[in-house]
Amino acid sequence: MPFRSLAIAAAVLLAHVAAAAQPIVIKYSHVVADQTPKGQAALKFKELAEKALPGKVTVQVFPNSQLFGDGKEMEALLLGDVQIIAPSLAKFGKYTKVLQIFDLPFLFDDIAAVDRFQGGPKGQAMLDSMKSKGIKGLGYLHNGMKQLSAQKPLKTPADAKGLKFRIQASDVLEAQFKAVGGNPQKLAFAEVYQALQTGVVDGTENPWSNIYTKKFHEVQKVIMESNHGVLDYMVITNAGWWDKLPADVRTALNTAMVESIKYGNKVAFDEDSSFRQKVIDDKKATVMPMSKQELAQWRDAMKPVWAKFEADIGKDNIDAALAANKN
Numbered sequence: 001m002p003f004r005s006l007a008i009a010a011a012v013l014l015a016h017v018a019a020a021a022q023p024i025v026i027k028y029s030h031v032v033a034d035q036t037p038k039g040q041a042a043l044k045f046k047e048l049a050e051k052a053l054p055g056k057v058t059v060q061v062f063p064n065s066q067l068f069g070d071g072k073e074m075e076a077l078l079l080g081d082v083q084i085i086a087p088s089l090a091k092f093g094k095y096t097k098v099l100q101i102f103d104l105p106f107l108f109d110d111i112a113a114v115d116r117f118q119g120g121p122k123g124q125a126m127l128d129s130m131k132s133k134g135i136k137g138l139g140y141l142h143n144g145m146k147q148l149s150a151q152k153p154l155k156t157p158a159d160a161k162g163l164k165f166r167i168q169a170s171d172v173l174e175a176q177f178k179a180v181g182g183n184p185q186k187l188a189f190a191e192v193y194q195a196l197q198t199g200v201v202d203g204t205e206n207p208w209s210n211i212y213t214k215k216f217h218e219v220q221k222v223i224m225e226s227n228h229g230v231l232d233y234m235v236i237t238n239a240g241w242w243d244k245l246p247a248d249v250r251t252a253l254n255t256a257m258v259e260s261i262k263y264g265n266k267v268a269f270d271e272d273s274s275f276r277q278k279v280i281d282d283k284k285a286t287v288m289p290m291s292k293q294e295l296a297q298w299r300d301a302m303k304p305v306w307a308k309f310e311a312d313i314g315k316d317n318i319d320a321a322l323a324a325n326k327n
């Protein structure tokens with residue numbers, strides 16, 4: 001082989017070796033703070049994935065809507081601009097209707113019931129509900145039960161009449177607040193604090209970890225302990241990207257994902273009450289317990305929402321969710 005050809009061959013070989021040595025960059029983007037269950041799960045995934053695949057992968061975590069906020073993150077995932085996201089189960093309406101089940105008010109008694117449903121056959125099948133759209137569900141991740149908040153006590157549904165509520169992008173949540181005479185407005189998570197502060201909306205709903213880390217309790221006068229619905233996530237990836245990963249990398253990433261979700265779920269279970277306590281200790285908003293009678297009124301007012309979405313969700317799924325309430 002003449003020297004020139006040899007040199008070219010060597011250069012091509014070197015380029016291949018260099019390319020093979022380049023770590024796969026995995027961007028994991030989300031909208032909440034690092035201290036929350038989702039924030040902690042994302043950081044744990046980085047730690048475990050990089051430990052299992054040294055030099056082969058680099059995981060970049062972007063919290064607080066730094067890279068993509070609501071609305072953009074799903075498109076970005078499909079375009080390949082981000083590889084892992086974990087939107088709230090309320091935000092998949094454009095891609096599948098079955099996940100609307102998680103927004104039905106007063107369906108699940110608590111996060112333990114949600115956990116049982118997600119781990120059961122119906123819940124597991126829902127991880128594949130967006131397969132045809134190119135979205136792969138890697139697992140469910142907990143945050144917590146939602147609490148209603150406003151600038152005044154919301155003891156009965158009548159107290160919500162005429163109030164503007166920020167909601168996630170969910171038709172079920174829209175129907176939920178309309179059912180009590182409220183005026184729901186879909187807003188991205190990154191806009192909530194300002195919307196509450198400036199009075200664009202009067203109230204909202206979120207779990208304790210989000211309320212505390214985003215300081216919603218500093219711009220709301222009252223937080224009702226309503227536990228009326230769940231805010232959980234599905235960790236998803238671009239199915240095309242995932243399927244093209246080298247098999248050993250995919251297996252190791254899957255293990256890291258499973259472990260990181262377990263870790264995040266432990267944070268959700270263990271720290272929900274301490275986030276609640278921090279909100280109370282801050283003394284910025286009054287945290288109000290709700291009586292059984294008050295909650296029954298809210299349940300009665302909001303329950304008609306179930307029937308409206310039953311055909312899309314499937315009665316069999318709703319029955320399985322109800323069964324999960326009984327341990």
Ligand code: LMR
Nearest residue numbers: 031032088168189206210
């Ligand atoms: C919200 O928009 O209120 C939540 O979905 C944010 C989150 O990711 O917990």
